[in-house]
Amino acid sequence: MKSITKKLFAALAIVLTFQVSHAEPKHDGPVKIAVLMYGMKAEFVQLMERAAYDYPGVKSGEVELTVYDGRYDPLVQNNQAETAIRTGHDAIIINPMDFNANIDVVTMANDAGIPVIVTNARLNTDEMTAEVVSDDVEGGYLEGKAVIEAMGGSGNVIILEGPKGGSGEIQRGQGIEKAIAEYPAGSIKILERKTANWSRAEALPIMENWLMKHRGRINGVIGQNDEMALGAIEAIESTGGDVSDYAIAGIDGVTDAIYAVKDGKMTSILQDARGQMQGSLDVALRHVLGPDFQPESDIWEQYEGQLEWNDGMSKRYDIPWTVVTIENADALLEMRN
CATH class of the missing domain: 3.40.50.2300 (Response regulator)
Known part of the structure; x- marks a missing residue:
């Protein structure tokens, strides 16, 4: 009888150890996210960077950003991804320069077990964690x-x-x-x-x-x-x-x-630079922090009925286009202030 009891306790201990080891990890300190932009000269990319620093989690200190300027060179972006992995970033967001050459970023991030979100431009692979783009x-x-x-x-x-x-x-x-x-x-x-x-x-x-x-x-x-x-x-x-x-x-x-x-x-x-960047940050944080994370950007309310959060687990999020007209131009400009 004692032998059977000991075996039951041993089996229970193994099960509990397995459950603990597979629980969602808790994250101590700010989440470190590397943002790899293909280049920083154009206003649109600057709007994406501005949206990143305006993200609620960045403002609160929950997220620590490192924004890289890829200088319009896919090889530079690949090297920057290596740096981000080596320096312990928790997630990578890449706005890729090249449809094929920057697939290496996804491969490296996957090998390191780091979520990688592709934003704005696309890559010729489906191995990324998710992509937040416009069609x-x-x-x-x-x-x-x-x-x-x-x-x-x-x-x-x-x-x-x-x-x-x-x-x-x-x-x-x-x-x-x-x-x-x-x-x-x-x-x-x-x-x-x-x-x-x-x-x-x-x-x-x-x-x-x-x-x-x-x-x-x-x-x-x-x-x-x-x-x-x-x-x-x-x-x-x-x-x-x-x-x-x-x-x-x-x-x-x-x-x-x-x-x-x-x-x-x-x-x-x-093309909504803010929607793409803040959507990417929300999705990245969901994959780092787990299912208890709730999106912090208001873009999901802005595009209600056109864009679904889906618990942050969709493979692709399409940020809607807006045709600029004489009627909506002033309102769109006001959003830049």
């Missing part, structure tokens, strides 16, 4: 459709593209092609397409050259982001052209683009 195919479609409709359904367009190999360039391009395909074959002609690397400064001379090369033939300008669309507007104005003669669209909803919408110069499809 770039839909964004490209919305801007392509806006330009074509403003042209009356036919005409010649030029396309200013993002960095080659990035998911934004690839998927927004797919969306633009989808919009074009809805019209009769040959009704929309692409005269030129070239990368300007998300840069207003790079887009300006490219557009100046195209204006000379295709004098009087360009009807529409599709910039895969606002900065490049704004560069095209500068080129038109600097060469004595009338912006109202062109249908122009971009993506992001940066401040200058919203003002340009108010002035009737372009269409902008706003």
Whole structure:
């Protein structure tokens, strides 16, 4: 009898030890999160950084952020991920430069047992913990459709593209092609397409050259982001052209683009930098702190009915797009203050 009792106690001890070892870990001190941005020059990325530091958990000291500038180089981002892992960060959020080259960040984080959240741009893998993005195919479609409709359904367009190999360039391009395909074959002609690397400064001379090369033939300008669309507007104005003669669209909803919408110069499809970043922080914290964590950002209320928290366990969260209009421009600008 004593032998059986001892065996029962031993078995119970093993079960209890197993249960304790598999309980959700408690976290002492602030949660350390590394945010790997592909580059810090563009306003949109700066808006993402601002949203990160405005996150309630960061303000309270619950979260300790380290923001890395990837300098528009995927290899730099991969090296920064190694640094973040080596220095004991609890989670990594990456805004990747390259659709394929930055898969290494996900691989390294998974090997280290660290949650990795992909935000804004996408990676050619499904091995990340989660991604908090906006559907770039839909964004490209919305801007392509806006330009074509403003042209009356036919005409010649030029396309200013993002960095080659990035998911934004690839998927927004797919969306633009989808919009074009809805019209009769040959009704929309692409005269030129070239990368300007998300840069207003790079887009300006490219557009100046195209204006000379295709004098009087360009009807529409599709910039895969606002900065490049704004560069095209500068080129038109600097060469004595009338912006109202062109249908122009971009993506992001940066401040200058919203003002340009108010002035009737372009269409902008706003990508919610705050929603992407604060959503990523909420999801990262859920995976670090466990099921008792409740989201701290108000974006889930903002997009109620369009965006579900799902206990922070969805594989992908799509932050909705907003078409900037003359009617909503002032309200969107007010949110920047």
